[in-house]
Amino acid sequence: MPAPVSTPVATATLQQLEHLLEGLDGTALQWLSGYIAGIASRTTLSKPESTDIRTGFLSPITVLYGSQTGNAKRVAETLTHRAEQAGLSVRLIRADNYSLRELKQERLLYLVISTQGEGDPPDDARGLLEFIEGRRAPQLPELRYAVLGLGDSSYPEFCAIGRRMDERLAALGGHRLFPRGDADVDIETVSRGWLDQALAHAAKAAGSPSPEVPARVEVDPLPGGYGRDRPFMAEVLTNQAITGQGSDRDIRHLELSLAGSGLSYEPGDALGVWATQDPALVDAVLASTGLDPDEPVRIDDTTLPLRTWLTERRELTVLTRPFLQAHASLSGSAELRAVLEPSAREAFSALIETRQLLDILLEHPAPWSAEALVRQLRPLAPRMYSIASSYQAVDEEVHLTVAHVYDETERGPRWGVASHHLQRLVEGASASVFIEANDRFRLPADPDRDIIMIGPGTGVAPFRAFVQERSLQQGHGRNWLIFGNPHAYTDFLYQLEWHDALRAGHLHRLDVAFSRDQDHKVYVQHRLREQGAKIYGWLLAGAHLYVCGDAIHMARDVHETLIGIAREHGHRSDAAARTWIDELQQQGRYLRDVY
Template identity: 55%
Template structure:
């Protein structure tokens, strides 16, 4: 291979000696290292070599494959942490997202760990649908050679808690694989289950994999740099603006929040999410203490940490959502046959209705029971951060991050109920601080080629990331066209960011805007109806290379939009149902059909 003219003659021999005989993985690492050096010099910084860890040679060690499926990034984070722990011990490991896993390789795997989040009530995350369908199909191979372990992430306020991971675990056993340890089922306090599960998985990996005595310098894996602001160590940011953006008379209370990142060194990309740690409402804490006749000043020690009961409830325990484990514990204390009946298979529908429409305080009042402070805290789920799609581009707002927030509120027996974090944020006063961190969402990214068209479908607060998309594309002077579908109940009160969209249309940064205000006419009209009205153009854009994005409610909207896309493929592409589904699956596999649904 001839060296380029801009490479000095004196360096030719050195480059040849350096690269001679290296494996492709080592060459890829060198490529990334030299790119980092170039970037550092261009920015005036000296680039240091990334920290490396040795990995055993493939020909002398068996391999552990870790497959993860993640909707919001939690499963990805857990899988990455496990991968690093395995690699640090010199074991051969690869980490792969479920939609990037070549299913033909499954028949040859000998050691497989799966980390899978749950979407909605027991469904797989978007990036794992094809993988799960393959496992459940007749094409899935027998796996007598495979040893495996499964970790599920879910939310026990849903009836089918970690349902998809449980079914994957059972299916692998059905195919003849050997289960190394019981499937883990992590609630929103993920580490409580994930860390012990990882410890066990690491022990099995040590036994199953061969280790080399000497690390090979030709096969190294860079460690991910550790961020200074993390989920566990959030940045306390100042709230700059808390502005209602729904009109007087709207049934919704939607806010636009602007938050300062000054001093945080936080960076984000359009499509990422902002994590927020809430503080429970003082009024709600007082209600819980009163109904249980407990003293908020009583000190309780848990896990080596000592706090008052009031402080535990304000900042460290979930009070607005009910979980099955708590219901089971409360039913035993209350001695309630009615509550116990809800936890049986025959009570599934009634349980679902309870979980969706009632909160902890309602259960405590409906089925009185005696709790000690320590027992209560051990039974309640730890408070966890909530994730919000970022509604701004850092290319435009610089050291700020913007959110589009719906304040979740309703009444039960004439008394207000609310969502913990939306209530916390809605009641923050400008100038107050809130604990935040950034969660990457690499599956919800603008196309690398900015000449590609994009189609954005985001009713309600699902429009948030598309505000960021349009800002970013405008700042980059992207050549591709931008098409937005937006819907809400009423034009006059619920047209979020109306002025911004009008300016974007005028300035050529938004090329098409289709609106669906569902209650402004007798017959309800939603975004999927507008999509069908524009079916020919939509199909033409997609066939022309456009990227398609959906953000918002997973329960109804996302499913209705998906069905509309299938119908468009059948109608405009002259496909049958099977081909239409394969067409959408292929778009997703290409990264051209991405969803951020919740």
């Protein structure tokens, strides 16, 4: 149960409360939330509350967020800090900690929610979405609200969850204060204006003058002042391949120094990496456009040579719908226009998956100017990697497990920007990094709890950190790892470490699924099904289950397999099995870090 951004409750008290609540089911937690709400209703709030102009109803602003990778959380925290600095009463709540029955009592609600994968909600907002779209959702004639959706325009269902939430709240009678914001990966481009409008409406509701609060508020600044906007240059200590000769993939183990940064992290956190583009790719893009690499380009208050914009500030390996729309218009390509039609979803997905910017520039030439090209390309965003080490075990270091995204095409090599950047870093070089906390993917507070970890491929990274941490905690909880990859001989990541952990008693069970080592493919979900009785027994006894890796295929298959296990071994109906798995998620005992 994460602490709110600003809290009058001592950290030690919150930790005690988290320990007391661990393991309670959804019904018990709902009852307790109502009990505590009753106590709160008899307590005088210390800050002025917002006033509903139409009803005179006094209530704090509610900022509700659903976040898979932390972006929506960060925006929601920024809104909360700015509101607090403006003297407004505000509460910040993660979607899965929100008491759904409170919705009908809300008067001023700001919802910040991301969309992941193929139009799916973040795990912490699944319950909220189902409730709002379900038959039990109340009419909301007194609600005033605004929605900020976060997404990635390289996916067909861009910001789909934000759109669904926005439309459903309106259908329930809510009053939309201002149009929904749909933010791409360069979040601030849209979120900055949306936050300003949200604060202005909140101040008006409270009868306050427009708040004069800085647009950029540092949220929870990290020790040493390093963070997303001020990354730390971490020295590369180790960069080694951990796949064997003959493997069709290059997976790297990197160790970076955090010495002198003041940064620390917990198992489950991610490392953000600010990459730069390979000079060879930048040269190829420039050659395809015929533009002068030294031409100065001014965007807002920043003037840089075109080459610098393309190397350090713009995405070159990921296509987006807005760029393709602009390029189709400029090039006059009927083929591109056809792919961009709403009915051509599959063709669009195929284009995004198989082409990069350079391919489009070569296949459909267009007369771009330097400024227009820079404006149309999406700003380069950091990439997040699950941390593969326990800070307590490795001290001032951070370890990563990185698969080099690389493909040889008929037009030459293509790669992913960050994995290619990291793959090229030699020992002694530096990487621009920051810590991204992930409070939704934590070990149980009680080290005597059993854990089940499902991590195929590089999804095993956080579980290396988990096992390291648990070995230091010296609790009695058992650790079970289920790992998968194509071949045992070449792709068994960290094999020696897992066997050492088994011998030392730090890992109690290891099941593997090497999909290409036999005639039929075997994946982690097959191992889950084979061990269904044991999996169900562990969960019934209070174990926590974790999944890390691919969201679109693996995580969905694992989820359905878990429902099947609950059905078969718990003798439950399909509906009851799904409800039970949902309750495990709500209790924080089934957690996913998927991408």
